[in-house]
Amino acid sequence: SAVISQKPSRDICQRGTSLTIQCQVDSQVTMMFWYRQQPGQSLTLIATANQGSEATYESGFVIDKFPISRPNLTFSTLTVSNMSPEDSSIYLCSASWSSGNTIYFGEGSWLTVV
Amino acid sequence: GENVEQHPSTLSVQEGDSAVIKCTYSDSASNYFPWYKQELGKRPQLIIDIRSNVGEKKDQRIAVTLNKTAKHFSLHITETQPEDSAVYFCAASRGAAGNKLTFGGGTRVLVKP
Numbered sequence: 001s002a003v004i005s006q007k008p009s010r011d012i013c014q015r016g017t018s019l020t021i022q023c024q025v026d027s028q029v030t031m032m033f034w035y036r037q038q039p040g041q042s043l044t045l046i047a048t049a050n051q052g053s054e055a056t057y058e059s060g061f062v063i064d065k066f067p068i069s070r071p072n073l074t075f076s077t078l079t080v081s082n083m084s085p086e087d088s089s090i091y092l093c094s095a096s097w098s099s100g101n102t103i104y105f106g107e108g109s110w111l112t113v114v
Numbered sequence: 115g116e117n118v119e120q121h122p123s124t125l126s127v128q129e130g131d132s133a134v135i136k137c138t139y140s141d142s143a144s145n146y147f148p149w150y151k152q153e154l155g156k157r158p159q160l161i162i163d164i165r166s167n168v169g170e171k172k173d174q175r176i177a178v179t180l181n182k183t184a185k186h187f188s189l190h191i192t193e194t195q196p197e198d199s200a201v202y203f204c205a206a207s208r209g210a211a212g213n214k215l216t217f218g219g220g221t222r223v224l225v226k227p
Contacts, residue, residue, distance in 0.1 A: 031213050033213075033214070033215075041219075041220075042203060042217045042218065042219050042220045043158065043203065043215075043217045044217075045214055045215065045216070048214065059115075092157065092158070094215075096213050102148070102160055102163065103148070103160075103213060103215055104160070105150075105157045105158050105159075106157065107156075107157050108157050
């Protein structure tokens with residue numbers, strides 16, 4: 001399986017601030033996604049990160065709150081903007097190498113907003 | 115959109131017994147069904163997956179069955195061991211239509227020694 005690295009792995013953030021999470025994959029991938037996992041909950045897709053174009057957001061998630069970049073085939077960022085305690089979650093980057101194939105997850109970024 | 119329901123939410127089994135987790139999905143176009151295991155503080159790890167052209171798949175102590183007509187699929191773990199204790203998630207996607215996974219709510223499995 002591929003190596004998907006995320007930074008930061010963990011952070012404590014002040015209410016009202018923004019934080020950018022980086023995701024680096026060790027080889028070129030077709031698809032990259034960002035998921036959110038709230039404490040004790042399942043995984044919810046935030047958006048599909050599209051290389052060279054705007055991300056595709058799922059219902060309930062908007063670009064102003066979760067801007068995403070994907071400048072190339074191995075790297076993506078997710079920004080959590082104007083954070084509130086409700087944004088305290090694990091944010092997971094995931095990737096797959098061609099449509100229809102296995103999706104792997106990064107280690108996750110554990111954010112606590114105080 | 116797709117909706118995946120997973121049952122039970124918690125499952126306690128005696129070591130050596132079998133564990134079964136069941137999921138139903140709503141989108142008849144879904145054709146890829148992976149299962150992930152998530153240990154405390156760790157990322158979800160793929161343990162087995164099945165595609166719609168197959169009814170059953172097995173990998174050592176783990177097996178998955180799929181009933182496309184009824185739109186449900188199940189994970190079977192035999193001869194459970196304490197290291198099988200974790201949260202298990204089922205998921206569904208249309209595969210070629212973008213790979214977006216919709217996850218079930220998760221099952222917390224506890225294997226008692």
